[in-house]
Structure formats: structure tokens, C-alpha cells
Amino acid sequence: MTMKLDRLGVIGGGAWGTAMAQVIASDGSDVLLWAREPEVVAAINEGHSNPIFLPVLPLSERIRATGDLADLSDCDALVVVVPAQFLGAVLAQLPRRDVPLVLCAKGIEAGTRRLMSEVAADVAPGAPIAVLSGPTFAHEVAAGRPTAITLACADEAVGLALAERLRRPGFRPYLSQDVVGAEIGGAVKNVLAIACGVVEGAGLGQNARAALISRGFAEMTRFGLARGARAETLAGLSGLGDLVLTCSSISSRNFSLGKGLGEGVPAAELLRDRRTVAEGAATAPVLAEAAREAGVDMPIVDAVCALLVGEATVDAVVADLLARPLKQEGA
């Protein structure tokens, strides 16, 4: 039986939701996008643009926006792009919760420590769940620049049907059945991108950044394996691929938050009044807790937590990281 995936909806009118709507519309498909902000709905419908979250780029006229989630009730599948900390609340308002959900947020829910697939499974137990994650800056994807991404779904047939529906000449999903692995890569890399931004802001140098990417990847791998992820997923697009992207570019909001910290600006000031999301700031403390619970050592993640709450200076966390007892590299 082939799966009906004619009508796709996108939930979330931030940069990535808008870019995903643009991807879907790029083959002439109509797509309905739910945005929380009335001004985003108006700008998309009236001006075919999203100046708040994805400025400059003209959007496809095939994208129609709505502020009412009930309008998505006849969609065959939903691409869900609300930030991690709001996913549960938004899914709970869906008019129907039995169609495939393609989860795009990269984070872990504070308080509950749930991964996004766990949040979705709790709120929408009847919905097939997929995770779409990889090295994908929204502005590049929206402009049609070549991009590869992981699409993970425990049900291989559903994953394949979704990948066929979403693939475009410039947008290539790779299939995986490792949902947890795809999620952990995206959540952990955001925290490590903050750390790489600190390296940049504090002028610690290229060697430090390469060391941080490698040792950060070791932390991601230890945590992922402890949570049942597959090593090849963590080494793939959604893990190492996205880590390399966000740890080397000021286009990353997480990296730029870290850069500010490295320059000595307090986190509270950097996070105040912002409309765009730096997921790593919310994920860092909950990831550190989850790692402790799993008995996994994540010293770089702990250092980011200390910097975010203003508990330590950059000099102190760097000195502590370098002074840790010597160990085998693979341990």
C-alpha cells in the first residue's frame, strides 16, 4: 500500500519552518504553514516573505500561511518545526494527531528530559514519527543550495515515503531507522556549537576549536551510545556533519551566543529580548543532567553550563578542561 502524502503542512514559521515550506513548494506543491505570529502569517500571505525570521529571500507563492492549527486538519503529514521547549504544547493543540509527524527541532525538553520523539509519542501516540536533522542552515536551504540531511524513522517504509516526498534536486535525505541517534546528534551539537563560539570570542585559536570539535564528538558519541544510538548515525549528517557546520560558522545562533560569552558578555544579556532561538542554551543544563544520570562524562557540556549561568570564567573552564587527568583518547 502506498502512503498518501499529497498535502503537507508545516508547523512553525521561524527560519527553518519557512525554509522547509520553501523546499516543499519548490516542485510546485502547495504547502500550508502555521505560524504563531500574526505578522508572519500576513507577511507570507501578502508579501511572500518572512522578514522577521528569514529575511531577504522571496518565498514561493505556493506557500500559504495560517494562524489557526485547525486549518491543518486535512494535511496528510506535518513537518513540525517549533523549538524544542514548545513542541509538546503545540502538538497538544493539533486538531488530529494520527498523521506522520516529521520532527525538526534540535533539543531536549527541560524538566522532563524527553527527546523530541518521546514528546511526540506521548502527545500523539497514534502518529508515525520521523526525525529530520542534519547540517542545514535555513537560509542556504531556502535558496536551493545543495544540502544533505538524515531522515530517521523506525518504520522503514514510512521513512522512505517521506524521503521520496521531501527530496528535491538540491535537497537529499539519507534514510536511517535510528531516531534516537538522529535526535541526540542535533541536540548535543547545539551545546558544542556554543563552546566553539566561546573559543572564537575569546580568541583561543584554531587548534582549540579543532580539539573541541573532536573531544565534543567523543562526548556526543558516549552519550548517544549510552542512550541506544548507533555509532554510524552519530558519525553521519545529523551528528558529526551538523557539529562541523555549526562549530565553524557565525551563521549558527548557538555559535554566535558562545562568541558573545567568549567576549565576556553575560548570557542573560545575550538571551534577553531575542526572537530567534539558540536551542543549546536550554538544552545544555538538561543534557548535563541526563548525562550524569546515565553515568556519562561530558566535561565540555558541563563547562558550557557553568558559563551560561555565570558560575565560571572562560579562563577557569579552559584551565580546568586542560588540567583533567590524562586518559586514553578512545576512552
Ligand SMILES: NC(=O)C1=CN([C@@H]2O[C@H](COP(=O)(O)OP(=O)(O)OC[C@H]3O[C@@H](n4cnc5c(N)ncnc54)[C@H](O)[C@@H]3O)[C@@H](O)[C@H]2O)C=CC1
Ligand atoms: N534555523 C536553522 O537553520 C535550523 C533550525 N533548526 C531547528 O528548528 C527549530 C526551530 O528553529 P528556527 O525555525 O530556526 O526558529 P527561529 O529562531 O527562526 O524562530 C523562533 C521560532 O520560535 C517560535 N516560538 C517562540 N515562542 C514560542 C512559543 N511560546 N510557542 C511556540 N513557538 C514559539 C517562533 O514562533 C518562531 O517560529 C529549532 O529547534 C532549531 O534548532 C533545524 C535546522 C536548521
Ligand SMILES: O=C(CO)COP(=O)(O)O
Ligand atoms: O541547526 C542548524 C544548522 O544545521 C542551525 O544552527 P543554529 O540553531 O545554531 O543556528
